[in-house]
Amino acid sequence: MLRFQFGVGAEDVVSGVRFEFSRNTGLLRKIYATDVSEEEVEKIVKWELEDIIKERKKKKLDIPEDPFGEFFLSKGRTWLLASVVAENFKLVPHPLLAFRLWRRFRDEIRYSLVVSDEAEPFIRDGKSIFSKFVLDLDPHIRANDEVLILNEKHQLIAIGKAVLSAKEIREFKRGVAAKNRCGFDINL
Known part of the structure; x- marks a missing residue:
């Protein structure tokens, strides 16, 4: 899918993934990275966690004492890479995938x-x-x-x-x- 959508070499940005399927349709909905590097944790995951905390505060939802542990470590060090559009099965890159594609095709x-x-x-x-x-x-x-x-x-x-x-x-x-x-x- 990555190669089709972003061209030759795009498939190299992902090595370990976990898929999430829709309960109703059984179709692929989300792709999580299981190979998140320390650089990505520092630059992307922690930044996205700050946004998650801000959104939870706005909605007056509970914020865990250790958001990093609860939202990242307890889920097996996986982080959302992309969502799949139901109508056309295109990938919608989330910040982690965008960062990897940018790093791969920087030149x-x-x-x-x-x-x-x-x-x-x-x-x-x-x-x-x-x-x-x-x-x-x-x-x-x-x-x-x-x-x-x-x-x-x-x-x-x-x-x-x-x-x-x-x-x-x-x-x-x-x-x-x-x-x-x-x-x-x-x-x-």
């Missing part, structure tokens, strides 16, 4: 949009990516593809879903190029 801009520094704070905050701020992109992007959003230094700043194709993004100077799925408020 190229495969399935990525490079945006101007002017738009970076808004994109990190979760706002949509507008065509006029896109400086460079992978020419193979099609509408509805999952894309990585990079700043001018090619650092990962968000995960998005393309609204337009690469050709349209280049030609249009107005309108949304990609919807933001998750902005990274940390530097990777």
